[in-house]
Amino acid sequence: MSEDERMPQPPLPDPRPSGPPSPAVEPPSPDVALADEPSPLPGAHRGGFLRLPTAPVPVTSQSAPAEPGTEDEAPTPTAQWLMPAPAEPYRGLAGWALAFSIAGLAVSLFVGWGFPIGLVGVVSAILALRRPLESRAVAVWALVVGAVSLLYSAGWLLYAAGRITVSG
Secondary structure, three states, X not given: OOHHHHXXXXXXXXXXXXXXXXXXXXXXXXXXXXXXXXXXXXXXXXXXOOOOOOOOOOOOOOOOOOOOXXXXXXXXXXXXXXXXXXXXXXXXXXXXXXXXXXXXXXXXXXXXXXXXXXXXXXXXXXXXXXXXXXOHHHHHHHHHHHHHHHHHHHHHHHHHHHHOOOOO
């Protein structure tokens, strides 16, 4: 056997161009209805309402109540509309004031920079005293504890200011 018989021959190149296949356009399916007329331009009148929005509306039915004694029977109400129960006013500012005042006192026992927390407690206690539904006893306690918190913070800050030397 010769060498040519043992070796398979390479395939010959295709003379046609090897580009992408041409697109195929299929007919529309029966589910799709073709438009009978071309689409209108934006803003073009497409039919429908011809009356101007401000034109008078014709009255087609009488809306006056029936004469007394002519109705067959009294209509039974199907649903009654009730006013919702008014929401109870929020109470709790005095409790928050006391919480801030206690936290401010706890912080001011150790550092002087706890005065903003005590100040929030004092301000909210004053606001709670001005509201009629807040507990006055809790608001007064918050005011007193917040004031003590401010005093402790002021003491710490004065002590720290006295310890500062000019030379560092």
